[in-house]
Amino acid sequence: MTLGENALAVAMDAVVDRVASTLAETGSSFPYFADPETGRWVTTEDGNWCGGHWIGLLWLAADYTDDETQSARFAEAARSHTDTMANYMPRNSMFCGLNFHHAGFDGYDVTGDRSLFALGLAGADATVAAFDERARQVPLGDLDIEGPEQFRGPESDHGPPGDRLGAVDAIHTSLPVLWRAYAETNVPRFRDVAVSHADRHLDWYQRADGSTWHHAVFDAESGDLERQYNELALSDDTCWARGQGWHIAGLARAYAETGAHRYREAIEASVEYHREHASADGVPQWDYRAEQGEPLDTSAAALIAHGLTILPDESATAGLREYGKTLLGTLLEDYLVTERDAPNRGAVLHGCFNRPGRYADDNELLWTNYYVARTIDALRDRQ
Secondary structure, eight states, rough: OOOOHHHHHHHHEEEEEEEHHHHHHHSSSHHHOOOTTOOEEEEESSOOOHHHHHHHHHHHHHOSSSSSHHHHHHHHHHHHHHHHHHHOOTTTTTTTHHHHHIIIIIIHHHOOOOOHHHHHHHHHHHHHHOTTTTTTOOOOSSSSSSSSSSTOOTTTOOSOGEEEEEETTHHTSEEEEEEHHHHHHOOOOHHHHHHHHHHHHHHHHHHTSSOOOEEEETTTTTTEEEEOSSSSSSSSTTHHHHHHHHHHHHHHHHHHHHOHHHHHHHHHHHHHHHHHOOTTTTTOBBBBOOOOOOOHHHHHHHHHHHHHTSSSSSGGGGGHHHHHHHHHIIIIIIIOOOOOOOOTTOBBBOOOOOOOTTTSSEEEHHHHHHHHHHHHHHHHHHH
């Protein structure tokens, strides 16, 4: 698919339609994942781990639409959902920075409202406070992720406590708010925590072949690595596709902010792993080693596309950025619902939240829609 201005505009129109239909259905609740046939949403009352994605979509739609009444409706919903999410969100969670980033800084970018700017900074402060100096990680922390009773399936245990458990996700859930806060304030602590976490991330989560671990358990006293394991992958010998997406997107932001070659080299190795093991169109199965016919995960592809297209415009990253555009083109052409009369027009289908737990493993996922929309928006700004 050629990603010209018209194609991007058509796709964004569909995304805004989906925001409108979702808000009409879910009201004050937070959409989580939807049935691919009917478009009906399963919701949470507080946003759980990903409510900021919904708020960010509302702000993006409010800014994009030319309908003033609809824009005001989106903005009002964004503010009310922000209040709910901010009251709920545990400050010592690796997801706090992500949610306050999207609700706070995304909202500020649209409105200029300094109270939303302050919320973004509060997310950065909470992330710094949660940072474990010895492990050099923002740990998983205290947030019960909405999902099956046994997150990894019926034969699993619940794993170690969140205060000594790191996750591959955190490179993207925890650090972007720090990069933004540093850019806004020039306070070195925000940058220093982001760099320290990103460097430890390279040590603990990326394998030599460019694939990734999901979790790293560290000693509560020394911060030393105890073991690595996979929770949402097929096994400890394979690679969870969305984890690879979080990893690539987070490292892309780290490289964009620092220009450090170690991050770009890590991205190159991980993208190469993805390209070698994903399906021909670049959308991977939920685990890169899953058997043919197992569910795909468009959220992994959306994260990779998002990350690669925010890389700086330079010769060293040109191939990566072009691959990101190719992935986005595939998502828009083959996975985005664009039919005018479809009840879920603007949905991105075939996302896999949790295959081991058999939970929302072939659905429209709220965060997939967010990263596709953000990538469209970023590319339109560059053209």
